[in-house]
Structures are given as C-alpha cells and as structure tokens.
Amino acid sequence: MLLQAKSITHYFGGLCAVSDFNLDLQAGELVGIIGPNGAGKTTIFNLITGVYRSTQGSFQFEGTELVGLRSNRITDLGIARTFQNIRLFQELTVLDNVRIANYGQIHYSPFVSLFHIGRFGLEEDRTIDEAMDLLAVFKLEDYADETSKNLPYGLQRRLEIARALATHPKLLLLDEPAAGMNPNEIMLLMDFIQWIRQEFKLTIILIEHQMRLVMGICERIKVLDFGATIAEGLPAEIQNNPKVLEAYLGEGAEL
Amino acid sequence: MNKKQIVSSSLLLIAIILLALLPLMTKKNSTINLVILLLLYMTLASSWNILGGYTGQTNLGHAAFFGIGSLITRLLWIGGIPFSIAFLAGGIGAVALALLIGIPAFKLRGVYFAIGTLALAQILNLTVSNIFPEMSYNPNLADYQLMPRYYLFLVLAILTIGSAYFLVNSKWGLGMMAVREGEDAAESLGISALKHKLLALSVSAFFAGLVGGAFAYYHVSYYLSMPFGPEWTFDPMMMAYIGGTGTIIGPIIGAVFFVGLKQFLVWNVGEYHLIIFGTLFILIVLFLPGGLVEAWNKSRRLLQSRTGQKKNRVVPIT
Numbered sequence: 001m002l003l004q005a006k007s008i009t010h011y012f013g014g015l016c017a018v019s020d021f022n023l024d025l026q027a028g029e030l031v032g033i034i035g036p037n038g039a040g041k042t043t044i045f046n047l048i049t050g051v052y053r054s055t056q057g058s059f060q061f062e063g064t065e066l067v068g069l070r071s072n073r074i075t076d077l078g079i080a081r082t083f084q085n086i087r088l089f090q091e092l093t094v095l096d097n098v099r100i101a102n103y104g105q106i107h108y109s110p111f112v113s114l115f116h117i118g119r120f121g122l123e124e125d126r127t128i129d130e131a132m133d134l135l136a137v138f139k140l141e142d143y144a145d146e147t148s149k150n151l152p153y154g155l156q157r158r159l160e161i162a163r164a165l166a167t168h169p170k171l172l173l174l175d176e177p178a179a180g181m182n183p184n185e186i187m188l189l190m191d192f193i194q195w196i197r198q199e200f201k202l203t204i205i206l207i208e209h210q211m212r213l214v215m216g217i218c219e220r221i222k223v224l225d226f227g228a229t230i231a232e233g234l235p236a237e238i239q240n241n242p243k244v245l246e247a248y249l250g251e252g253a254e255l
Numbered sequence: 256m257n258k259k260q261i262v263s264s265s266l267l268l269i270a271i272i273l274l275a276l277l278p279l280m281t282k283k284n285s286t287i288n289l290v291i292l293l294l295l296y297m298t299l300a301s302s303w304n305i306l307g308g309y310t311g312q313t314n315l316g317h318a319a320f321f322g323i324g325s326l327i328t329r330l331l332w333i334g335g336i337p338f339s340i341a342f343l344a345g346g347i348g349a350v351a352l353a354l355l356i357g358i359p360a361f362k363l364r365g366v367y368f369a370i371g372t373l374a375l376a377q378i379l380n381l382t383v384s385n386i387f388p389e390m391s392y393n394p395n396l397a398d399y400q401l402m403p404r405y406y407l408f409l410v411l412a413i414l415t416i417g418s419a420y421f422l423v424n425s426k427w428g429l430g431m432m433a434v435r436e437g438e439d440a441a442e443s444l445g446i447s448a449l450k451h452k453l454l455a456l457s458v459s460a461f462f463a464g465l466v467g468g469a470f471a472y473y474h475v476s477y478y479l480s481m482p483f484g485p486e487w488t489f490d491p492m493m494m495a496y497i498g499g500t501g502t503i504i505g506p507i508i509g510a511v512f513f514v515g516l517k518q519f520l521v522w523n524v525g526e527y528h529l530i531i532f533g534t535l536f537i538l539i540v541l542f543l544p545g546g547l548v549e550a551w552n553k554s555r556r557l558l559q560s561r562t563g564q565k566k567n568r569v570v571p572i573t
Contacts, residue, residue, distance in 0.1 A: 049443055071442035081443050089436035091501075092429075100433045101444040106426045110454055113425035114418050120425070127426070167445055 001060075002027045002203050003048075003171060008057035010040075010047055010227075017043045019227045021057070027170070030197060030204045032218030034211075034238075036247055039224040041207045042084055045173050049081055050074045061171070080169035082160045084176045084207075090149035094140055094159060097148050098131040101166035105130075131166065137199075138162040153180060158192075165196065171203045172196075178210040190216050215239065223247065274409055278402055287405055291473065293514050294408040295466055298415045299491035300498070300506035302462035305419050307492065308500030309428060310455040311435030312361075315488060316372030319356075319379050320349040320460040322483035324467025326383060329391060329479065332471065342468040349464025350457045357456045361449050364438070376483060384480035392476045404473045411469055415462040420503050422458060431455050435501070493536050499548030508547050 005023040009016070018040040025031060033041050047054045050071040059066040066074055089097050106123050113120070135141045138158055143151060148159060157177060164172060177193070178186050190213055197204055208214045214221060215235045223231040223238060225247040231238055238244055277290060303317050324345035331341035356375050360368040393399065422428050430451045433441040438448045467482055490513065491506075498509025520528035543550055 051439060051442075070447065071439075072445045072447045075443060075445035083440065083443075087437045087440040089433050089440065091436055092432055096429060096432075100429050100441070100446065103426060103430065103445050108426070110422070110427050110458075113422050113427045114458075116421050116425070124426075163444065 001025070002029075002062060004060040005048075006058045006060070008044070008047060008054050008059065010043060010052060010054045010056075016227050018047065018054075018224075021224075021229060023222070025171075025203060025205070027203050028201075030193075030206065030217060030219050032206045032208060032214040032221040033224060034208060034214055034221060035224035038226075039247075040227040041224055042175055043227075044224075045081055045175055045205075045207065048074070048173065049079060075167055075169075078168070078170040079173065080164035080167045080171070081173035082157075082164050082175055082177060084179065086153075086156050086160050088148045088156055088160060088163070090147070092148060093145050094135065094148050094151065095128070095131055095144040097159060097163050098134055098166045099127055101163045102127045102130055103167075105168075134162055134166055154185065161196065165200055169202065171205070172200075174204060174206045174208075176207055176209060178208060178213045181210075183212065186210055186213050189213065193217060271413065275406075278405060284401060287401055289514070289518075291405055291408050293510060294412040295470065296491060296494060296510040296514060297507050298408075298412045298462060298466040299487065300494040300510050301412075301415050301419050301503075302459045302466070303488075303491050304495045304500055304502075304506045305422065305431075306452075306455045306459040308495055308502070308505070309419075309423050309435065310431040310452055312452055312455070313369040314372050314456075314459070315369050315492075316356075316374070316376030317459075317463055317491060318483050318485060318487035319372065319376040320353060320463035321467040321470070321487045322376070322379055322383070322480075323352050324349045324464030325471040325482040326467075326479055327464075328468030329471035333391070333394065338472060342465065342472070345468035345471070346461045346464040349460040349467065353456045353460035354453065357453050361452045361456075376485065376488060380480055380483035380485075383483055384478065387479040390476050391479050393474075396475065399475065404469070407469050407472065408466075411462070411466055415466070416503065416507065418458065418462070423503070427451065427454060432501075493532065495546075496536065497539055497546055499546030502546075502548045505546050505548045512547065 001024060003023065003025040005021055008018055008021040010018040021040075021044060023031070033044065035041055043052065046052045048059055048066065050066065050069050050073070054067055057067070061074075061077055061079065064077060066077075066079075069077075089100065092100075106127055108119055108123055112118050132141060132144065135144055138161075140155065140159055140162060143155065148156065151159060161172075161174070161177070174193070178189055181189060193204065193206070194217060196202060206214065206218060215238075218235060221231075221233065221235055221238045222229055223241070223244050230243045230247060231241045233241070274290070274294075278287060281287070299317065299321060303314060306312050306314050326345075327348040328338075328341045328345035331344055332338050352375075356371050357368070360371040423431070430441070430446045431454070433444070433446055434448045434451050441451075442448055470482060491510075494509035494513045495506045496509070497512055498507065499505030517528060517532070520531055524531070539546060545552075
C-alpha cells in the first residue's frame with residue numbers, strides 16, 4: 001500500500017469541504033478523482049500535501065503519517081503535485097524552475113553559499129546537468145534560458161510536470177492537467193501521462209473535469225459531490241452510476 | 256568566463272581600486288564624507304534587498320537592525336571594549352533581534368512581517384530615545400581619524416554586496432526567489448519557506464547591524480535613537496526600488512542616483528526635495544516596478560530590435 005486515507009474530514013469554518021474520504025492506493029495505480037466544481041477535489045490534494053491540516057482522519061504514506069507534517073517534508077517523502085492554475089516561478093528561467101526542484105539532492109550549507117567554496121561548484125554542476133537532462137526528456141531544453149512566464153501555455157503545463165518530477169516522487173498528484181486544452185491536445189496528454197507513469201515508475205492521482213481523459217486512462221475513479229464520496233469503481237461502472245449522473249446533470253436526467 | 260563577465264568584472268575591479276585610492280586623490284574631507292554616506296546607503300539598500308527584493312518579504316523596519324547594531328557597538332566601544340569585538344557584537348545583536356521578530360511573524364503569512372518590523376523599529380526608536388535622552392559623544396576625539404572609518408565602510412560595502420551576489424547565486428538564493436515567486440509552489444517542491452525567509456532575514460539584518468556599528472564608529476556625536484529613525488528604513492528601500500529590487504546592481508545604482516539627486520535638490524530647492532522624492536517613488540513603483548535596471552534592459556532590447564539584431568537575446572544585468 002502506497003497511500004492510505006482513513007476517514008479524512010475537513011472543515012473550512014462551518015463548511016464541510018471533505019467528509020469521510022477513504023482511499024487505498026497501491027503502488028503503480030492511476031486513480032482519478034472527479035466531481036462537480038466545489039466538490040472538494042483540490043482540497044484533498046491540499047490535505048495530502050500539507051497545505052491544509054485535516055480536521056479528522058489520517059493519511060499514511062508508506063506507513064508514515066502525513067497529517068501534521070509541513071508541505072516541504074511531505075515532498076521529501078516522495079509526493080509531488082501540480083496546480084490547477086499553473087504556478088511556475090514566473091520570473092525565473094525554465095532551467096531554474098527545474099533546478100529548484102532538485103533541491104532535496106543538493107547538500108551544502110548557507111555558509112558555503114556565501115563563499116562558493118568546497119563542494120559548491122561540484123554540486124551546482126551536477127544539479128544543472130540533472131535539470132538539463134530532465135528538460136531534454138520533456139523536449140524543453142531549447143527553452144532552458146527563457147523566463148518561464150514567456151512560454152506558451154501548453155509548455156508551461158509540461159514544465160510544471162517536469163518540475164514536479166525533478167523532486168523524484170513516487171506519487172504524483174495532477175490537478176486538472178487538461179484544463180484549457182482542446183480534444184487533440186487531450187489525446188496527446190493522455191499518451192504523455194501514460195508515458196511518464198512508466199518512465200518514472202509513478203503512482204498517479206488525477207483530478208479532472210475532462211471525462212475523455214479520465215475515462216481514457218484511469219483504472220479506478222472516485223466521484224465526489226459536496227465533499228462526500230458518492231461513487232467509486234471502474235470507469236464503465238461510474239459512467240452508468242445514477243448518483244453520478246444526478247450530481248453532474250441534476251435529478252431525473254437520462255443519457 | 257565569457258566576454259560580458261570579463262567586462263563587468265574588470266569594471267568592478269576598477270571601481271574598487273578607485274574607491275580604495277580615493278583618499279590619495281583628494282584631501283577634501285567633504286568628498287570622503289560624501290562617499291562614506293554613499294557606501295553606507297549601498298550597504299543598507301543591498302542588505303534590505305536580500306530579503307525584500309530576492310525573498311519578497313517587505314521589511315518596513317530595517318532601521319531596527321541598523322539601530323540595534325549601532326547602539327550595541329557604540330555602548331560597548333565607548334565602554335572600553337575593543338572596537339572589533341563591539342562591531343561584531345552589533346551584527347550578531349541585529350541577527351538575534353531579527354530572529355526574535357522573524358520566527359513568530361513568518362509563521363503567519365501576509366502582512367504580519369511588514370507590520371511587525373514597522374512596529375519594532377518605531378518601538379525601539381521611542382524606547383531608546385527615552386532611555387538615552389542625552390547626546391552620545393566620542394570621548395577620544397583627539398585620536399579621531401577619518402581614514403580607518405572610510406576603509407571600514409568600503410570593506411563593509413564590498414562584503415555585503417559580494418555576499419549578496421554569492422548567496423543569490425546558490426541553491427539558497429534560488430530557494431529564496433522561489434519563495435518570492437510562489438510560496439505554495441516552493442513548498443510543494445520541498446523548499447521550506449520559513450527556513451529561507453529566516454536565512455535571508457538573518458543575512459540582511461547582520462549586514463545592517465554591522466553598518467550600524469560602522470556608523471557608531473564614524474559619528475562623533477549623535478542621539479543614540481537617531482539610527483532607529485524611519486528614514487533609515489525608507490531611504491534604502493527607495494534606493495532599492497529606484498535601482499531595481501531583486502538585482503545585485505539595482506541597490507548600488509539606486510544609492511548613487513538617490514544620493515546624487517538628493518545633494519542636487521537640497522542645494523537647489525531645499526526642503527521641497529522630500530515632495531519630489533515621494534512623487535518619484537510613487538512613479539517608479541507604478542510605472543517602472545523593475546527600476547532603472549529594467550529601464551536599461553528594456554531600452555537595450557528596443558534598440559536591438561530596431562537595429563535588427565534580434566538574435567542576440569539581452570541578458571538582464573543582475
């Protein structure tokens with residue numbers, strides 16, 4: 001078991017954003033979380049990654065309790081994420097965006113930084129090489145010195161995923177990676193996600209609105225509505241679940 | 256090293272040599288005093304920039320660190336302790352004070368740090384002026400020499416700017432900039448925002464404290480609360496903005512520009528220079544948030560695209 005969520009419940013003030021969320025995630029799985037806007041999908045990512053601290057329940061990642069840990073510690077354990085609205089370090093170059101994510105692997109003290117002595121050069125060169133290798137894998141190496149805000153939208157998405165992978169995660173959380181993409185781009189993205197999954201031996205949780213993408217690649221789907229899990233199962237089961245249709249289309253709707 | 260780096264490092268070397276030889280070139284104390292003021296401001300603005308420009312945390316109480324450094328150094332030194340020890344104690348005292356305000360304030364996000372530092376400087380200003388209402392005099396006036404003071408300020412400015420340069424070109428500096436660009440994203444990549452903010456704050460306060468100590472060594476007589484005054488926060492901050500925050504050269508250019516313009520305006524329009532500076536600051540923040548450095552880069556880009564050399568991408572001077 002890679003990640004286990006046990007009765008996770010989270011309140012924002014009096015509002016119950018997530019109630020009794022459970023998940024058993026095996027290594028290598030690709031699980032989708034879908035649901036209407038405001039269903040609590042992104043909140044679950046924020047709870048896993050320690051942006052919020054869940055009111056109740058526990059997340060066990062390879063046996064380690066995540067609730068109460070700071071975001072950066074959780075990243076060190078091997079969980080990386082992307083954001084719904086791309087959050088690149090806009091003023092920094094493409095290379096630096098990835099270089100930063102290599103952070104856990106660089107070891108020198110602030111004192112060494114002040115004088116650029118000792119292992120400084122060695123460690124920096126190694127990090128730059130690694131970052132460039134990763135950019136090459138993602139076909140971004142030509143943009144290495146470009147300020148990241150100048151990249152076209154699709155490449156910004158790709159860079160954000162590359163950056164997340166630079167932290168060497170075991171579990172990758174993708175928050176609406178297909179947002180703003182056309183059907184053709186979504187097809188490419190599906191291949192891309194399958195490919196990084198194999199190449200980097202990842203377990204993936206995917207939040208998505210684009211049914212084409214979710215139904216196409218997820219092995220298992222959980223459906224949230226108003227914070228509660230209303231359905232769970234294989235893509236085919238979800239598609240015909242009356243509760244899901246009701247949540248998305250309203251009561252009495254038929255397809 | 257490429258051509259650009261050779262040019263800029265030789266320019267830097269020439270500037271340092273000229274500054275080092277300045278006392279041989281002029282016998283006028285007024286010139287030396289003016290350059291001391293310039294070096295002091297460069298140090299303050301550069302140290303402010305480490306936290307404010309590179310880490311994105313607005314420190315509205317830099318005077319607190321400058322002031323505490325000068326206070327500690329002055330009291331110890333006048334009290335008979337060797338200057339070098341008193342000087343170092345001032346820097347360390349400033350770091351201690353910085354951590355005292357930084358640790359609680361940085362646990363919260365948003366404006367708490369800005370408000371906290373603003374309040375800290377004001378509280379210290381009032382407290383120190385109540386505890387030490389008398390003017391502080393240098394008792395050994397007979398031994399007073401300007402030259403050691405000048406070189407202390409020069410070395411300190413070089414040390415501060417050099418440290419800032421080395422720090423921001425390291426993984427710690429990269430982390431600081433990541434925190435500035437987006438705290439959530441930085442933390443999601445394993446960067447501790449708190450650690451980086453505290454590091455930037457400590458380095459920033461350390462050099463502010465040291466230059467406070469140099470100030471205490473330099474001034475013959477002043478009120479001990481004077482270095483806590485808000486102008487020691489806002490003038491250096493304005494210099495960083497005028498030159499360009501988040502760049503190494505920005506605060507240096509800003510300090511030269513600020514001191515030069517101030518001299519000029521004080522001679523010509525007297526007290527009205529405050530109005531002009533206020534207006535200038537607002538205009539720069541509104542229309543040129545990257546300061547003179549950005550203006551320079553932009554105009555070069557414009558010039559290059561006019562002359563059709565689009566291939567040569569402009570590397571921003573940092």
